[in-house]
Amino acid sequence: MKRHYWLLTALALIALVWVAVLGFIGTDKGSFHGDEYRRPAFDFSLTDHRNRTFSLSGHPGKVILLNFGFTNCPDVCPTTLGMLGEVLDLVEDERAMALFITVDPERDTAAKLGAYIPFFHDGIIGLTGPQQEIKRVNDACGTFYSKEQETQGSDYMVVHSPAVYLIGPGGEVMLRYPKEKLDPRKIAGDVKRLLM
Amino acid sequence: MNMKKALLVLAVLLFAAPPAWSGGEISVKDPWVRRNPPGASVTAAYMVIENRGRAADELLEIGCSCSASASLHITETREDSMAMKKVASIEVPPGDSVVLSPGGYHVMLEGLSGDMGETVTLEFKFRSGERISVTAPVVLNPPAASRRGHHH
Ligand SMILES: [Cu+2]
Numbered sequence: 001m002k003r004h005y006w007l008l009t010a011l012a013l014i015a016l017v018w019v020a021v022l023g024f025i026g027t028d029k030g031s032f033h034g035d036e037y038r039r040p041a042f043d044f045s046l047t048d049h050r051n052r053t054f055s056l057s058g059h060p061g062k063v064i065l066l067n068f069g070f071t072n073c074p075d076v077c078p079t080t081l082g083m084l085g086e087v088l089d090l091v092e093d094e095r096a097m098a099l100f101i102t103v104d105p106e107r108d109t110a111a112k113l114g115a116y117i118p119f120f121h122d123g124i125i126g127l128t129g130p131q132q133e134i135k136r137v138n139d140a141c142g143t144f145y146s147k148e149q150e151t152q153g154s155d156y157m158v159v160h161s162p163a164v165y166l167i168g169p170g171g172e173v174m175l176r177y178p179k180e181k182l183d184p185r186k187i188a189g190d191v192k193r194l195l196m
Numbered sequence: 197m198n199m200k201k202a203l204l205v206l207a208v209l210l211f212a213a214p215p216a217w218s219g220g221e222i223s224v225k226d227p228w229v230r231r232n233p234p235g236a237s238v239t240a241a242y243m244v245i246e247n248r249g250r251a252a253d254e255l256l257e258i259g260c261s262c263s264a265s266a267s268l269h270i271t272e273t274r275e276d277s278m279a280m281k282k283v284a285s286i287e288v289p290p291g292d293s294v295v296l297s298p299g300g301y302h303v304m305l306e307g308l309s310g311d312m313g314e315t316v317t318l319e320f321k322f323r324s325g326e327r328i329s330v331t332a333p334v335v336l337n338p339p340a341a342s343r344r345g346h347h348h
Contacts, residue, residue, distance in 0.1 A: 071233070074232070074238045074304065075280060075298055075299065082336075116235045155306075159279040160277065
């Protein structure tokens with residue numbers, strides 16, 4: 001009978017060690033859903049959709065999700081904005097932010113963004129400003145945008161990145177979510193982990 | 197009419213007639229239009245176009261009472277850039293269907309006339325001469341029916 005107790009204790013210990021090992025692997029820093037994309041910390045200053053100045057350096061310690069788009073983009077941009085709203089609802093933490101930076105500042109004024117952005121989520125911040133500054137943010141994220149004139153008429157579209165970028169608490173671009181990784185639950189998981 | 201003759205007529209109706217009875221071979225399913233956020237004068241419409249016929253058909257034109265123009269577009273995504281392009285038509289192969297969904301083919305509605313209401317009417321014109329009119333709900337998110345099965 002006594003020997004059985006020893007055996008059970010040994011098995012329980014082995015099981016405990018396994019749980020600890022698996023738990024450690026599970027929280028390994030290397031397993032983010034987003035693609036690791038370390039780029040140096042940077043700063044920018046733009047105008048938000050309530051017509052106030054927004055500087056990245058004014059929000060230290062926050063985890064920021066950033067995406068580029070424009071209000072005349074009816075197919076993909078609304079889908080991404082809806083997804084960012086879902087992430088904010090899942091994370092529910094004031095230290096998490098979502099930014100939508102227009103790549104069409106000529107048409108997307110602060111007032112226009114003010115009508116457009118809150119339609120998706122109260123917590124998303126729409127940003128506009130000089131082309132130069134918007135280009136600088138694109139550079140920092142390692143991407144670009146360009147205006148494409150239609151062959152006829154004055155209408156145009158803006159080619160831009162479909163990805164969402166995650167800026168870590170230190171102000172550096174840490175992760176990149178390409179189109180096929182725009183899953184709100186998994187992105188919320190990354191954000192929560194960085195805020196732990 | 198004797199019994200035999202009646203059965204023969206019935207058999208002919210059952211086996212020969214169905215294609216004629218089913219009307220058009222092209223059908224439009226699960227249409228929806230994205231509700232445009234305030235200030236946006238453009239939006240997109242999505243649907244599934246099915247061709248049960250034996251010949252390929254082609255969607256040539258689309259119209260909506262809700263907008264000044266409606267055109268066929270495709271969103272092309274490369275690793276780091278995304279752009280919409282106009283397409284002249286969308287081919288629907290025989291016995292197959294084409295899905296218009298976010299990030300792919302869509303109907304671009306430009307010059308929206310204010311509030312779209314709860315539903316809009318979309319008119320489709322095909323190369324075969326077929327014309328179809330459907331009522332599409334105006335919604336924030338894709339209806340459940342069009343969410344199912346289009347992801348891999
Ligand atoms: Cu389009």
